[in-house]
């Protein structure tokens with residue numbers, strides 16, 4: 417679970433890879449307030465940002481306290497059991513607020529809402545609105561409906577391609593130095609373990625001009641980093657509609673927008689990677705040298721059972737091509753262990769693949785059964801304790817690789833984009849390198865500042881740097897400095 421103003425994903429999974437994106441809210445005198453809790457993935461994180469934007473246009477300012485809110489939104493996730501249970505329990509806790517202030521509107525969105533539909537209104541009698549991801553752009557209308565006395569509302573049907581509308585950024589939305597831009601919704605892949613195609617519907621790509629307009633608007637409002645978001649982002653435009661272009665061309669157009677310093681995209685599907693997409697890492701300097709490329713398993717047998725649509729060799733071919741064209745690109749991945757039927761030899765194939773690729777980071781999970789997915793029909797369930805044993809083995813291997821990369825960074829110079837104050841030490845800020853590595857730096861630089869640092873110490877998952885230049889201006893003797901010091 418995460419709360420505004422900084423929303424962070426809790427359980428990253430494919431198409432939902434981990435990239436932090438702080439929100440920086442402008443002051444608002446609006447009398448009404450919206451509180452959002454976001455569960456799950458980056459897609460939900462992005463949806464929550466859009467909800468904030470839509471409700472800002474209605475005069476709702478964000479608040480971090482549900483007790484202060486006129487509108488409470490729980491943006492639910494059904495990818496993992498834990499997140500699903502949490503949203504139910506949080507909805508229960510909101511009863512106290514509804515009891516003391518019946519006018520507060522409680523809305524439940526996201527994937528659990530989509531799955532449950534009207535049943536959720538039955539189970540949570542104090543909820544006013546249940547809405548699926550397809551209906552996000554109608555949130556203001558739904559809230560107005562409840563406020564105007566239309567009763568409790570359920571909007572969880574899927575919209576077809578012609579009806580679906582991507583929710584753009586409003587002028588009243590909080591400014592962000594790093595912003596997600598959705599280029600597609602839904603997924604057509606139907607991997608055996610995944611609930612997404614059943615909760616977010618079929619894939620719809622957004623018109624290219626619409627994407628670019630949003631990037632330009634964000635750049636005009638001070639955004640410096642764009643993260644293009646899609647469940648299988650690199651299948652963008654595959655249907656070749658007139659208003660779409662191939663994904664590598666979209667990347668080039670986004671990189672060319674004035675004011676955009678960094679561009680990322682997440683998450684590509686390995687089976688859909690083209691040579692043009694790989695070449696983009698060499699030809700587009702704004703494209704960050706980092707890619708999250710979910711593999712899920714290193715075993716051909718398990719990949720087939722998962723219905724992933726590629727073999728181990730095909731996956732490694734993409735990795736190797738990328739290594740040839742752009743060796744500076746840091747790879748991350750998602751891995752599931754303990755999938756039904758996964759033998760010890762299959763698990764060892766996963767370990768050997770991790771050794772071979774040498775990922776900078778990996779989000780790994782013990783398989784968990786999700787109702788409605790095809791994996792439930794696969795025989796050979798792995799005992800839960802065994803799944804977690806394998807997970808620990810995998811994570812120990814990956815931790816060692818990650819630490820080695822971090823140790824190798826010591827003494828190098830890196831450019832970071834500042835995200836905000838360090839969570840643990842207010843005398844420092846935290847930013848990310850282009851390779852998506854968190855670096856802490858003494859000083860007080862505003863979010864979005866580009867700071868060149870020398871790495872002086874490696875931690876387990878991040879590093880400590882000393883500023884040597886701020887926005888291209890040298891810092892005297894590497895001493896901690898503020899942006900003002902740089903003149």
Ligand code: SF4
Pocket residue numbers: 430431603604605606607610611612613647648685
């Ligand atoms: S079905 Fe497969 S490709 Fe689609 S979102 Fe789920 S894991 Fe990713």
